[in-house]
Amino acid sequence: MSETDEIDADAVLSPADLTALATWMDAHGLGSGPLLSVEPVTGGTQNVMVRFERAGRDYILRRGPRHLRPRSNDVIRREFKILNALATSDVPHADLIAACGDESVLGGAVFYLMEPIAGFNAGVELPALHERDVAVRQDMCHSLIDALARLGAVDHTAVGLGDLGRPDGFLERQVPRWLSELDSYAAFPAYPGPAIGPVTEVARWLDEHRPTSFSPGVMHGDYHASNVMFSYSTPDVVAVVDWEMCTIGDPLLDLGWLLATWQLPGSPHEFAGRLTRAGGLLTSRELVARYAEQSNRDVSAIDWYTVLACFKLGIVLEGSYARALAGNAPMSIGERLHHTTLRLFERAQTLMSGE
Incomplete structure (x- = not known):
């Protein structure tokens, strides 16, 4: 368990970050046009998750904390390796869309994009x-x-x-x-x-x-x-x-x-x-x-x-x-x-x- 960082979407993804992300997505065939409805996804983690829409498709971006720690990028690389490996399994998980191991794209942070999950955390919500x-x-x-x-x-x-x-x-x-x-x-x-x-x-x-x-x-x-x-x-x-x-x-x-x-x-x-x-x-x-x-x-x-x-x-x-x-x-x-x-x-x- 870990404490939750206070996350502000504009602070986490600056206009320059959004432009860089859009350019990277262009190069990987992930839609076109602006990134819309950018908002943080809160939860019990110090890593950052941001939800956004592009060309009618929703994405979740996950990266290390706003202030990267020495092993933050290693942790994120580990996560996208695991999600990629689980793709052929019957373990329920968020589907990995694409991953970026290049630290230069988002100002030093590696990241990945995954499909949003239509579900709830039973620790904080019970329909x-x-x-x-x-x-x-x-x-x-x-x-x-x-x-x-x-x-x-x-x-x-x-x-x-x-x-x-x-x-x-x-x-x-x-x-x-x-x-x-x-x-x-x-x-x-x-x-x-x-x-x-x-x-x-x-x-x-x-x-x-x-x-x-x-x-x-x-x-x-x-x-x-x-x-x-x-x-x-x-x-x-x-x-x-x-x-x-x-x-x-x-x-x-x-x-x-x-x-x-x-x-x-x-x-x-x-x-x-x-x-x-x-x-x-x-x-x-x-x-x-x-x-x-x-x-x-x-x-x-x-x-x-x-x-x-x-x-x-x-x-x-x-x-x-x-x-x-x-x-x-x-x-x-x-x-x-x-x-x-x-x-x-x-x-x-x-x-x-x-x-």
């Missing part, structure tokens, strides 16, 4: 059809799991993603990698240290109970109910979104991530706010059972993956709190995410105890 009918919400849960199972079934080598990550030693790297990340927050002078629960105990348990093998596959990396778009007219997931953390690893960690964030007590605004508050959803065990029906992966160690997800996500969110204390992020967001980290480590302890 009447979905809000009033518990059966529809339960089918939304089924579709959420089915989309994840389809992603885990993709042959990453066959679709050209064999070089996306380093699956060898993936599980062994997780605990030291995220302990190191937590240690790095000491660089923020105002950060008092991680008062977030039994970090050492959870790390030790994860090392002692780690699965000995897994079948590598495509991982979304941040799979929860607010990172998909649902159809307005059915319970179906129409697109999985926000691919910036995608890698090749153990897809069961995506399932664990969903379970770690699922109806998390005391954190009503994170991950799936409106959907969670509507209630009547499947339980975690029902979600796992659905996944087992849709996938050939062994889910017997799913509690381990959920504890790892709590551990990893809790440390990621604690970074926002550390940055907020240093004045680099809104304090209200930092405190809220710190609270969520506490809830995640509580969930990890519950799972470790077998309750």
